[in-house]
Amino acid sequence: MESCTNVPRAQEWIIEKLLFLCALISVFTMFAILAMLLFGAISFFQEVSIIEFFTGTKWTPLFKPQHFGILPLLWGTLLVTIIALGVAVPLGLGSAILLSEYAPEQVRKIIKPVLEIMVGIPTVVYGYFALTFVTPILQVVFPETSVFNALSAGIVMGIMITPMVSSLSEDAMLAVPQSLREAAYGLGARKHEVALRVVLPSAFSGVVASIILAMSRAIGETMIVSIAAGSTPKLTLNPLEGIQTMTAYITQISLGEAPFGSLEYRTIFSVGLTLFLIVFAVNLIGHWMARRYWRQY
Amino acid sequence: MIPGRKVKEHALFIICSIATLLSIAGLIILLLDAFADGLPWLDFQFLNSLPSHYPDKAGIKAALIGSVWIVGLTALFSFPIGVAAALYLEEYAPRNWFTSFINVNIANLAGVPSIVYGLLGIGLFVESLTLGRSILAGALTMTLLILPIIIVASREAIRSVPKAYREGAYALGATRWQVTREIVLPSALPGILTGTILALSRAIGEAAPMITIAALAYINFVPTSPFDRFTVMPIQIYNWVSNPIREFHHLAAAGIIVLLGVLLSMNSIAIYIRYRYQKRVR
């Protein structure tokens, strides 16, 4: 950083524009994503009715007769997400309460980095864990469990998003003013009463925001479901059966190298657009709730 | 006092502790499982062999080199662009609707599922720009994916540079770019580097967008140019884990150990930079 020369004004101007262009790449990326998805989806919908797409209950683009009803994929995504939240919400909230209300500083200093490590582990590793560890256990407990099933993928995805729920919820709980806790303790409240009746309700929208954001992560997660949940789009309530999610379907087609431009290939853009819009909407709600919460304190 | 309350107080503590222990146990079992399965298969032959239809001959070399290519090029593209964007947003951008529009965009991009970036990459780089299923297309896709992370981390580092430094430099007649280059950037660099390394370690672990770009090619060669086809470690692990033959699962586990090892060393570098920086600034 030693080379300083007198920078002419024109150079100043050029540099500012260059930096601006780099910042503009984010806008460009967003437009490119939308354009790609819309372009692919529109050409898809020229051949497949949009009504069939959103109401059809069969998704068999790869077999004759072809059916293009996205509901089974949507349901697969929803089922796995519900299972994941079923795991992540109690575990995440439990550890958030422990960390914010019970744990002394030294314990927090150990637990928080461990939870952060979990966020950094590649999802393909979680997928491996689901298929080779959790599924065999499930098969012992419920012998009718198939090799690929929604439950195993959902549980492991829940483990994966637990740190998100706990760290965002803990932030929200820590933001609750100490004076509120003191007021409750002053009235003779015990820790659990303070935690459950004062802190949790005060931090409610912050906690909900953390759950919603974790949910959006689960909806968009790809590898765990591709590895462990199967590739059989199905409207089933039985979590021990194989299903297929939107993300896993996109992976499956990508892997198969369906020829560019074919109808089968273009399905991934209509599915991708649906996925994008859902995640976008969920994020919007999550960020809106988070903002509302943080403005309060 | 009602005796039940004391019990409840302890009960909540125990329940919360169990929840925390369970989530940590999840991590530990996950790691133990992978290590127990993979360690016996992890040897020099594994690191130095190309993929094969025979489990005991297969190795991770092509994927490891592919990952190095991808991460190297991604770093080359994303670091300057990300830092420049962050500098613009922190040091230059006027407070107007367009700047907030850019900010909203970056926040939204960070939440886009990674597989959607794969679709973007296939449409934009593989097809429209006719780069094919090449390393270059993969690295460009990965660049777009981690840019929001680098920008957010860099902005945080830039924001933590004391205002007094900037004022001191401006008062000496420095131009905005001189202040930015000579004062702000050197002070923010450790934080920027830490954030970039963490973003790159995300890029190493990402499988979904790479699968859409690279597809399920049987790559039995080591790529030597950015225009070659490629595979990366997460894809190779996915391939092995999807193989019904059990031995391949052990290869997947061995691959996971290598992948985690690479991530661990990258994170250690990031932590080391942060540590040295904290020591230097009192």
Place this chain on the structure above:
Amino acid sequence: MIGNVKIDVRDLNVWFGQNHVLKDITLKIKRNTVTAVMGPSGCGKTTFIRALNRMNELIEGSRTTGEIYIDGKNIYDKETDVYELRKKVGMVFQKPNPFPKSIFDNIAFAPRIHGITDPKTLQEIVERSLKEAALWNEVKDRLKDSALDLSGGQQQRLCIARALAIKPEILLLDEPCSALDPSATAKVETLIRKLAENYTVIIVTHNMQQAARVSDYAAFLYAGKLIEYGGTRQIFENPQNVLTEKYITGKFG
């Protein structure tokens, strides 16, 4: 005083958003003197000296009207190059703010950005500036050390040296001693007196003893208005305005 005017401020007004911080300030400052700007906190002292090198422009939402002539040229003219202006009008801040670089690089920063690259010239500038700021003897053996390792008083003298390196004509000091201990303060005050031989010095202070000790002229600001301005002795011994009198006798502020 007419022939010797260095700075001529006419109807200076500054707003920050809706906040009218300086109101119709008009005054002339003489070459090679020390002028103290006094007043209770929030009266606009700092804003006033930051108007002299156009540093207020860095604050979003600020607006300035009126004229400031330095050597007969209006610095708020469109043609004025703000970077050249700041080269001519050096500034030292309330809290010492050395850059996180070596002592040498701190001093050499301004000459370098203004185009001096020759190592020998830079070496000379660093030595001259540090000597002028009465810091040379303390740091000459460790010019490569980080400036952040210096004591507070040394850091502030380093900041003065840094400003002197590009030979400004005017030196603005914004409460330069407020973060220093008494002995460091004494050193800086002696230095200020000496600097007046070559520079026009304007110092913001809320310490009245300091104003009396170091300045030739004193201006008293209150709520954004210039209440009184004159020779320091006259202001302290015979204030014309009741507000000034109240302030210097410690009745408020």
